[in-house]
Amino acid sequence: MATTPPAQIFTITPLKPSEISPEEDIIAEGVNLINSTTSWKEGKTFFNNVKTFSHPKREGDGAPWHCRVSEHTKDEVTFDQLWEKLAKDKAINEKEFIHEIKKVTKVKEISPTASIWTLYYTFMPPVSPRVFTELQVIHLDETAPRTGIIVSIPVDLSSDEDLAKLEEKGVKGRYASVERVMDLGDGKTEWRMAVSSTTGGNIPTYFVESSMPKKISQDVPGFLQWFKSLPK
Numbered sequence: 001m002a003t004t005p006p007a008q009i010f011t012i013t014p015l016k017p018s019e020i021s022p023e024e025d026i027i028a029e030g031v032n033l034i035n036s037t038t039s040w041k042e043g044k045t046f047f048n049n050v051k052t053f054s055h056p057k058r059e060g061d062g063a064p065w066h067c068r069v070s071e072h073t074k075d076e077v078t079f080d081q082l083w084e085k086l087a088k089d090k091a092i093n094e095k096e097f098i099h100e101i102k103k104v105t106k107v108k109e110i111s112p113t114a115s116i117w118t119l120y121y122t123f124m125p126p127v128s129p130r131v132f133t134e135l136q137v138i139h140l141d142e143t144a145p146r147t148g149i150i151v152s153i154p155v156d157l158s159s160d161e162d163l164a165k166l167e168e169k170g171v172k173g174r175y176a177s178v179e180r181v182m183d184l185g186d187g188k189t190e191w192r193m194a195v196s197s198t199t200g201g202n203i204p205t206y207f208v209e210s211s212m213p214k215k216i217s218q219d220v221p222g223f224l225q226w227f228k229s230l231p232k
Contacts, residue, residue, distance in 0.1 A: 114135065131170040
């Protein structure tokens with residue numbers, strides 16, 4: 001049976017809640033997409049250990065793709081520690097180490113492994129605030145090598161007045177992403193993330209795309225610094 005091309009699920013075109021695919025389909029396509037990043041074009045390395053990759057738009061994609069990959073020793077963060085912070089209340093934790101995120105709200109819990117979140121970002125003037133509303137689906141595969149997948153897909157709440165009220169006011173941005181946490185053995189963990197996005201508004205596309213590799217790479221040292229500060 002032919003599989004659905006990732007572009008049909010992983011696009012920056014937002015879905016209405018009624019259009020959301022079954023979780024197993026979303027995860028399956030997320031795995032396909034993140035596996036494909038091993039053949040993407042390699043870019044710069046940031047912060048000594050964060051490698052970046054890119055892929056141009058394909059048919060059905062709304063924007064190009066960017067990927068970052070980093071490996072971590074158990075002294076930095078273990079597989080279980082990283083997975084816990086990404087799989088449980090991911091948006092709430094991101095607010096602690098991504099400083100542009102000022103407010104997050106869980107809009108709807110669909111299941112124990114799928115929920116809709118809205119994230120409110122602020123930036124330096126003259127860029128106005130942005131609102132990203134996303135479906136997040138998680139899956140943990142305990143077979144070796146242990147692998148955790150987190151998928152985010154943009155959602156349009158305009159068809160549901162009650163849910164839409166939970167969004168902050170701002171320009172609507174959108175992103176589709178897949179994150180993978182993989183146990184490499186010997187206490188090492190790989191953290192890999194692929195994203196396609198648009199900030200919305202009138203920011204030049206070239207400026208956004210050229211800054212994406214470094215921008216997504218910043219999340220890694222940001223997370224590690226925040227994690228190190230947590231009480232043990």
